[in-house]
Amino acid sequence: MRIHIRYLQRRCQYLRLGSLALSCEQVGGDQLMSSGFAVGHLVEFRGGPGIGRVGAITDGSLRVDFFESTAEPTIESQTVPASACRRVRLAAQTRTFRHNPSTGEWMAGRILATAPGGYFVRFPNADYDMPVPETELRVRWNKPVRNPLEVLVSGGNESGHLYNARLPMVHNLIAQRAASASTPALLAAAAEIYPHQVRAALTVLSDPVQRYLLADEVGLGKTIEASYVALQTLIDNPQARVTFLVPDALRRQWVTELRTKFFTDDFPRRIKIISHHSPDLWEQYHGSDLVVVDEAHQLVQDRDDTDPIYRALRDLAHSASRLLLLSATPVTSSHTTHLGLLHLLDPDVYKWSEREEFARRYQHRAELANHVLSLDAEFHPLLPSTIEMIKELLPPEDSRFTHLAADVLELLDEYEGLRDEARMPDLEARVTALRAHISETYRLHRRVIRNRRSNVLRQNDDSAAVPYEVRGRAEPEKLTAQSYSPAADSLLAWQTQLWGHLLDEGLENRRIDYALALAVLASRLGGSSADYLDALRWRVRRDQGAAERAGLNARERKYLSSVPVAPHEAATLENLESASAGEGAREVDELIDALLPALRKGGRIAVFCGPGSLASTLTARLRSRFPKVSFFEHTRGAGPDASETATSSWRKPVVSAAVLIADDSAEDGLNLQAARSVVHVRLPWSPNQLEQRLGRTDRYVESNEQRQAPRQYVLTDAEAHSDEWLSLLTGGYRIFDGSVSTLQDAIAEGLAVVWAQALEHGPEGLPGFAEAVQEQLDRARREIDSMDTLESIFDTSPHDIDFAERLATFDADWAATRNDLLGYTGRDSSDGIKLRHTVRKIDDVMCEVFDLKSRPLISPHLYDRANLTKEMARGTCSRSQALKAPGTRLFRIGNRLVDTLASVVWCDDRGQATAFWRAEVAHRGEPEPYFGFDYLVEADISSALTLTLPLVQQSRDAESALRRQAERLLPPFTLKVWVPAGASEALADGDIRRWLQAPYRATDHNYNSKNIHELMNLFDGQARYAASARGAEAVARAELKRVTNLADRCAVAQEQGRQRLSVARAQAEARQAAGRLLGEKENYLLDVAITDALVQGLSNPTVRLVAATCLVKQGLRRIPRSD
Template identity: 70%
Template sequence: MSSGFTVGRLVTFTGAPGIGRVGAVDGGTLRVDFFESVAEPEIESHTVPATACQQVRLKPQTRVFRHNPSTGEWLAGRITNHVGGQYFVQFPNVEYHFPVPEWELRVRWDKPVRDPLQVLASGGNESGFLYNARIPMLRNLVAQRAVSANTPALLATAAEIYPHQVRAALTVLSDPVQRYLLADEVGLGKTIQAGYVILQTLIDNPQARVVIVAPDSLRRQWQAELRTKFFTDDFPTRVRITSHESPEKWKQYDESDLVVVDEAHLLVQDRDDTDPTYRALCGLAHSASKLLLLSATPVTSSHTTHLGLLHLLDPDVYKWSEREAFEQRYNHRAELANHLYSLSADFHVLLPSSIEMVKGLLPQEDTRFDDLAARVLELLDSEGNLRDETDMQELSARVTELRAHISETYRLHRRVIRHRRAGVLGDDDDSALFLYEVRGRTEPTPLAVESYDPAADSLVEWQTQLWGYLLDEGLEGSRSAYALALAVLASRLGGTSADYLDALRWRVRRDEDAALRAGLGPREQRHLTAPPVVPHEAKILEGLEEQITDAHHVTELNELVDALLPALRKGPRVIVFCGPGALAARLTERLSARFPKVAFLEHTRRTGTEKSELAIRKWREHPAQSAVLIADDTAEDGLNLQAASTVIHVRLPWSPNQLEQRLGRTDRYVESSQQRQPPAQFVLTDAEGHSGAWLSLLVNGYGIFADSVSTLQDAIAQGLAGIWAEALEHGPEGLTEAADTVQAQLADARAEIDQMDMLESIFDTSPEGNRFTEQLGEFEANWGHAREAMLGYTGRDGSSGIQIRHSEPSTHRDAFEITPKTLISPHLYDREKLTEEMARGTFNRNAALKAPGTRLFRIGNPLVDTLANVVWYDDRGQATAFWRADPNHRGDPEPYFGFDYLVEADTAPALELALKLPHAQKRTQVEAALRRQADQLLPPFTLKVWVPAGDTQALTDEALRAWLDAPYSATDHNYNSKRIHELLNLFDGPTGYDVSARAAEQVARAELERVTNLADRCAQAQQQGRERLTVARAQAEARQAAGRLLDDAESYLLDVDVTATLVQGLNHPKVRLVSATCVLKTGLRRIRRGD
């Protein structure tokens, strides 16, 4: 039975390494041969069923090689047309298009050029102009890989470069097991860190399934960030964003390549492994190849919260069935943290006793602790005083090193990354380039409504009568429950009385519609209904309902607007926080009616998520002098609203933790110089009532308008019922008088947190992390080099690049267009997927930051990556031969061979070991992670070596090397197919040329260490790797011995073995030939016209 194919047909099939040629037909089976170069025309063959193959029609500009059956010669050209079953090919230096039958053509397979030397030795060289275009582009691509440790996401993301964010992302992406908890404090950019990981996951595998689980209110912000900073829409698969509120949908995302859970603590707190939502999250997390949990959970949170999070990361080590043992380990760490806190150079007299106490908690096998402790103690005398010659700075450095060892060794889980504001905001004080700033906070200005507020008086009456009733009935023990009811009711005061009335209706009558209108969440509803209703409450409610009419609500709104006007006029970007309930919607309507020319934008449950997100976008981009965003509680979690210049709080939440979330919307990283000052704060308040007293306590007790209290949220929550109980017993004065109590509680909590945080935070005293970020900064400062290399390769100003059309629509903006004349084989890129938007952008990071949504032309950008593939896969520019005249040269022509090499660390030996790591599921993921580790130690680089033909040593004459390195120009003369015999004759024919070229390349490799700095680079990388390895091995062995503290030592030791194998191979890097050149140095020659 005929297969329908004949020998010579060009075909492809699923999984084929490119376009192949049918080499033989055996019934229904084909042998498909693949072409590497004219030196290796059949590099690989596949036997496949004919039914699995599809015939290929070559498109114009496809690079082909014609094998002349008469002469046996090979000639490269490009397809111009296909007519009547044969192709028309444009060959070099031929004016017409030559008809060629398909069976005489070959197409190079889609793999990097294996050996440019073979191409050169076989006479397959091309014009030196192609070398001029390719090699600078290749070197710049290697430089980008080196500066980013093979992590293009760091370069392609349109975001500021900050050390703590880069370190976190690189730590995750360099780990063969990418399951991490990112636990930075609020406002430090966990979303950016996660975005780097998301983008790199898609770059490594464009078909990857990526899922983000986020609160519904944050889904569109995630979409905007991914679209405008990380450009994830450029990939064929969409990043899916599902909500916390829809766990029933999570099952469909099982087996994802990456799962990111934002605000993960919200799905873990107050839950255990029996909770259906948590169980659904476990199913999703445990099935994923990679997992990122984002949570600002304090280090002092309950052990069950930590167990819940760590179980998501590693269910085999952190088991719910062993929660008691986990609690013991958790508590033991607290004791260690307490003693670690006392290790301070400032109190050097106490250091000997502190070291002794810490040593008693650690396993005897921790010899590195002993060594580091001894280094500290040798600077002190027997009484703990500094020795005479001791430098205080040296003592401080050694104590820091000792504390760092304890922190990195005994953290609860080594795949938890936690940065604190205090550490990050002080990072790189000497480098303005990396200064991470947040807007900060300022004490609020009170705003008052002068008229009578019946709701505020009603609450005072409610509280006074309630406390009297509890005293009369001997129910003082129930005051905490009633106190929380008071707190919720107080949070609905201010602006209008409608929400307060509805909250009271829910408490007294269980009116569900009223609860909905008042925006009462499940917890607030419980607080209002938990304590029994007492007799006077119904009467208070009825009296208030009689007093407050619809007309009164209108009056209240008008008076509220009048009170807000001084703050609203501050502009230009104003946020009005109204808290939960109907107030925000009613206020928007009233303001819009009174001031129709002002942009009042609403972010509420009533408008819905989509319209609310649109409102934020309009508020940010509004061209008018003033834009006002009016929001209920839907805008208080996760949103980036740091563009605000004025913040107005019509109501304050009853919990400082919720207010912290609200303030965190504007107290975020600085995006522009205009944001270096904190926004002005205003609070609507009744100075004599509960709202005024609560504001006073928030300012003077909690200090929440001065600094973030995010790390104190557990301590605040534990003491909150007691604080509101003071208000229940003593009225508003009970709140103002609690300031000292609150300050003392928070001071104790801070001390405990500082102790534990010293153990759990990332403690990196090595300079490598910041040095890496500085290298990124240097690359960005020299962005023009990347632009020049790419414009040279694409063919700017009519040069002999690959002829991609280039334009400059505006300053620092570039646009590229692949046209029918572009010299790229169409099968090397997908024109439909390479959209116009992907080919428009900038090389200047600052320009991209000023225009959100502007792409950066770096590796990781689809256009740049397409060109990078062409650089590696297209053979043009990889082999060059020409003669160059030197007016001063006398005597016979002198041939020289030049070799460009790529040097990189060899990861192959470590790969097989790394695949044995627990949770190391995918070979490609592990391979990429190891490559990033290796590139941090030994960044890849290029070298060029020249060897005189027939010599046994590489060329060291700097002047001659510079002459040979000069770019190919119009005065040089390419040895094309018509002239190549002139060159071959100098070597007594093709065989002699081949032998001489190969001998020269062997000399070049042997001479690499002598004529370049290869040996020094490798030795330095290996030394740095061994230093890291010594520390890591000591920590791993200490963790293994500290079983009562930790439980993941076995995998840590295997990690160390992987690193050891990687480091061992650094002195034997891979040296890959990427280009071969032959230059014939001659004196001046008479040239025939047309040469």
């Protein structure tokens, strides 16, 4: 019977609503356009701030009014062409507000279904759905709620259950902002938090001008730093175009890293990864928002501004809004290389037309670096003279140098000794500060970030962050070839006869030229004669096909062909061709027999064969002989896609053995630190190339099993060059002891002389040169140390160190983040928006899985479900869990689902205001109302932004960068203030405040539409209630500094800012004066003015209300439950 009555009621409402709609069209006929728009229609348009209401129609245009709250029903209006607008059909669950034209009252409800001319709307505490004409409905625009107080005083308050769900989520979102300095990529990326990587990324992202050279030493994670920047660029602007220019062999690795750690596939079609080898296509990517150039030195070395490839790179770089160049180029490398890189960053300051002036500045800096290296507290008698020599090189305007130098000398007596031995730690600290000042002030370019291994690997036992570790290297074990090698004998004969020919012809002075031909031929020996034969064919016959099969690059072809062929060489080639005919299979089988001791060790094994065809031949034969063992091939012949697939399969967990066999395509940039053993079938002729190869496994530690260096094996022949070359590599270059990447220029410079020893004296000449090599590299190392004193990053800024700690500390309490997230979405029938959720094990990780098909209590236009995928809705709140399974997302800001929910939190008015009464057993007398206000406090960046806007193309970019700078000093935070109604002071800490702070609970009673009159009666009407609430909020703001720690926080932040500012100002003035050391055109003083404006804003931060509460305290009373 009840169902039948409800049906009749609804039919009557349909009929009444239909007549209302018809009447509206008849009355407003002159306002109805032929396009179908009428006053009162709900519409939206591209670029608009959400759903609006047609307020007027004139001359083919609509005035669209936007609704903020019942207190501010028309917050903004925009006039747009009618052709740009479209009608909006409100979906079920849309939050809406009805304005009753008869009474003028507002009431909030939610859409249940469409009806003729309007919608069925469910209002709170109603037991039926009311039909309402579209003209009486309003929908909030898509901007954050401007003032929750207005929602409260207008009666728009909702149940405290919504407040309970929303406010912890608000606090957590703000805490994430504070931890990351509004850089969500640092939290959302599934990468371990390492201070040097975070600091580098944040330095870039905090700069309004984001054009940087990331020059960390090999293995420190430049890829991670660049990926942080790329992800944040997309988070800030999901429509941004991001282009990566990378070596072809690394394209798939970049794709994998970006997708599985940084989830860039959440931004489809916005990232393009293109190859170094296709400069003719680069023009298509001009105008990108961000360009990242990996291994940038490969495109710049040995080139100038006339080279077509460099010019194509230049045009691409200069067209981009942001630019990151990734290169481990040593600081001592050619000034031309540095100029080529810096010109890409800043063509106005670093011009090719001024290369001679740049070379002079480069030389002056080298002189300064040599003196700065002598600044050592251990040798304090030398400090006065060293400081005096440095002073002569610096401009007299460098007042900070003068001040810091005086601080050092103050601790020394007239005999240049330490006045008090107990002050040695003070002297060390002051010398470090002086060196840091010189480094930060006189670096070649302020937008170069260079971290050194020695600094990064230094552990801080007090840090909450995970220490950065690399696998390291082990002394190699020899695998001796037992069989006869005609190719090895052939090379010995070639070398002996060639040296004799040079002596006979009086050409011994050209031994350097011929030496590098010997080096290239020697690198093709080992395992099979085929590649050596092909290299010799290129030299003697200029056989192009042979050169390609041997994997000869352009430089190697030049070394082999640039010196005349000696008379004996053709016969040597023919003899070897005859001797090796039909021996290929035997040679490969004997090679396998020699490798078996290493292969039987099991686990993941990486076998490096060097350039040429050997890797493919060896893979095929191993698969034939051992079909049950997993062999994977990474070669140029297999191609980049198949090679990357093979490498990914090789990285998967193994039971017995997984062997990756590679040519030189795997020696640059590839991450192979999962290898337990490394086998070198052939050694490169250049230690620099071997350094690149060793760097594939000597990388950051990803798991406990990688904390031990991989075993190293080298195939050698005691009667050939390989054994003696290995001896020099271990004893002279010491390349298996540690990285020599910073010495690559010195190594390259002396390499021809080294191989000249082998040409003149045979293989035995190589080990005897070890001492000379050591001396040369030691000299180079000292020079590099001195230059690095100027170019490396000094960790002298306390807030930088604290920032990494902030991230790590926040991350450690991931359970709180999970609790707040699930509390908001709704868990175990708790309050929340009812977004269904389950827990499921995926790839051995317990993941939260949100059901995007559920219909949460969110207005659909705020819940961007169309752009959410099921992958975005699966993940974990624990970083350690996410790192176990690549591709597992982290639920933090920066995740697309979390960001969608965050937008709802700020834009949905539900939960922003609540009013309820709470019983207190001991209370006697009249009810006591209190007003509670939750505030968000953040730094004011408006003045700094005004100064910055002329420097950038997009104001949004500048605002984001400055916000990060400010939040490193003053992180955003929330404060809550309670004010008794009618009082002139806020409550300080005490029992009553703690009682008020308790969350809304089941025994509390919400003021809803049925009993709101009780609340109004306490204040003698709505007007006085509103006046009392507004008065209380004014008191709360005035009392913020007295009853909270706001003043202390601002004072600490401003003091840190002033310290930073004083250093920046002194450095800027010194750089402006240091024309012969640096360029004179970089506007450092403007940067200082911007920093000054930021620091001033710290003392008077912006305070924004984010939630308002009215809580009435009263005694026990009997009341029927209705809410």
